[in-house]
Amino acid sequence: MKWMNRMLEGAGYAMDVACRSVGYMFRRPRLAMTARLAYDYGLKSLPVVLVVAFFSGMILSLQIGIQLAANGQEELLGIVVAQTFAREFGPFMTCIILVGTAVSAFAAEIGTMKVSEEIDALEVMSIDPVGYVAAPRILALTAMTFFLTLCADAVGMLGGGIVAVTQLGLPWQVYMDRALTTLEGREWFGLPKDLYAGLLKAGITGFVIASIGCAQGLRAQGGALGVGRSVRRAVISSIVLILVISYVLTWFAYRAFAS
Amino acid sequence: MIEIDNLSKTYGERRILRHCSLSVNRGETLVVIGASGSGKSTLLRMIIGLATPDDGTILVDGQDVHALAPAELSRLRRRMGYLFQSGALINWLTVRDNVALPLVERGKTVDSEIDDRVERALRNVGLSGTEKLMPSQLSGGMRKRAGLARSLVTDPEIILYDEPTTGLDPVTAHIIDQLVVELRAKLGVTSVVVSHDMEGVYRVADRVAMLYDGRIIATGTPGEFRDAGDPIVRQFVSGALDGPLGDRSAGPRPKSASPPNREEEGAPPQGSPNKE
Secondary structure, eight states: OHHHHHHHHHHHHHHHHHHHHHHHHHHOOOHHHHHHHIIIIIGGGHHHHHHHHHHHHHHHHHHHHHHHHHTTOGGGHHHHHHHHIIIIIHHHHHHHHHIIIIIHHHHHHHHHHHHTTHHHHHHHTTOOHIIIIIHHHHHHHHHHHHHHHHHHHHHHHHHHHHHHHHTTOOOHHHHHHHHHHHHHHSEETTEEHHHHHHHHHHHHHHHHHHHHHHHHHHTOOSHHHHHHHHHHHHHHHHHHHHHHHHHHHHHIIIIITOO | OEEEEEEEEEETTEEEEEEEEEEEOTTOEEEEEEOTTSSHHHHHHHHTTSSOOSEEEEEETTEEGGGSOHHHHHHHHTTEEEEOTTOOOOTTSOHHHHHHHHHHHHTOSOHHHHHHHHHHHHHHTTOTTOTTOOGGGSOHHHHHHHHHHHHHTTOOSEEEEESTTTTSOHHHHHHHHHHHHHHHHHHOOEEEEEOOOHHHHHHHOSEEEEEETTEEEEEEOHHHHHTOOSHHHHHHHHTOSSSTTOOGGGOSOOGGGSOOOHHHHSSOOOOOTTOO
16 A cells, blocks of 8 residues: 555656646746757757667568568558558657656756755745756657657658668659558648657657656655666656557547547 | 744654754844754754644744745745755856856846856855856865855845855865854844854854754853853763763763753753763
8 A cells, every 4th residue: 555655646746747847838938948958868869769760660661571572462561661650659669768868867867956955955945846947858858759759750661661672672662652641641630640649649758758757856865775766766657658648649549539 | 033832853763853942033143053863954944944843833033934835935935045064056057057046036136236146155155266167066165155155145034054164174164154153243144053063153153052862952152052061062062072972982872871851850961971
């Protein structure tokens, strides 16, 4: 029961941090700090996102392509890779990478501030740590998740295309035509559904995992050991929630609002 | 100005404060002394609302600190300054930006005035010329002084100092003590200082209170403390190894040898079995 109480308490606090941060994003956005954080935690994660997406696209294309070719359906490869990346792989992979590069860093950085009394110092100066420390990080990571997911989608499709051409003998034009047609084909509120459903999923997940990282940091106590514990909790909660959110949003996009 | 009444605090199994009562008058400098871990910093944190008491009240200018709404507590804190033991500088800001932070966040001061006030605050603590340095480039003592400059820059009515001179060289410690005295003399600042440094205590205190075993066991002027008859107080201010506080070189005291508690036994301590 004790762990359950602690878990609910942590979830409640993370929701509180998330809601208050949204308020601060409108009341006092701190754009300069947000831009610096977006560069540090978002743009600097771009190389790893690109490498992982490129190779994932190649692996996916090879695995599926071999099966499709066995049935003479390799022309469908562009559709499969494009939809997989836009709907699921792009957002999922980007968010998992950001857990390692940004969320853990948020928890460690803010946790260290907490145990070294910097957070207390902000409170004493009547500065809300949520507005000063958490809100810019959450805004930066949410914005960068959209951007990085878009990059992952593009590079994943590129990797898949290279394998389609070099390993399966599919013409580049056929692969790309099928890929782009399938993305443009379905509209959702006037926009390409697969692409925007994936980006929306990425944005919501980015917002949630950034809030968890900041909230865990703000709850850290007990020196270096406590900071380590906060980082571990932030990473575990974020990975679990990425999967849960991904399922729930997929259900909404493709079952509840199926078109 | 500050009324502490019947304050108690427990961390886990450990009782830090037991029914502490204390008052600080407007414009007075009260120094709280006591052994490490006796609850001095906890007391200070509760005065500014960073820690919550289990029991008792703290009134600052008649306002119950722990019954205030967040906005009211925020308004009250704007009248107060707090010096943390480590300085607690924000690690990604320069010294200048750290000291300017409370003024910038309040948003009512023009940039040129902020620069002037930051420059003056840094000069007062002997840190002129360090404006562009990052906290990681400062020594422990310099970080503490920059933290003090940040506490002073808003001209607070009340300043709480958590061991302001610990870790500083004797001359710098003297400068800081002088600054505390000047703030009281010139601006009538009310101060609560937590300290171990008895030389500094004698320099800055109008009144001294000693915490022992979670209770305030004595209050008085620095002169009264210097000539204290109470063996616990006398041992603490002299730093003697032998006495009721225990011979630290011989390890922890057995429980039966701990000094009698005045409030429980109704009589002052009668000295130590180890006393020569």
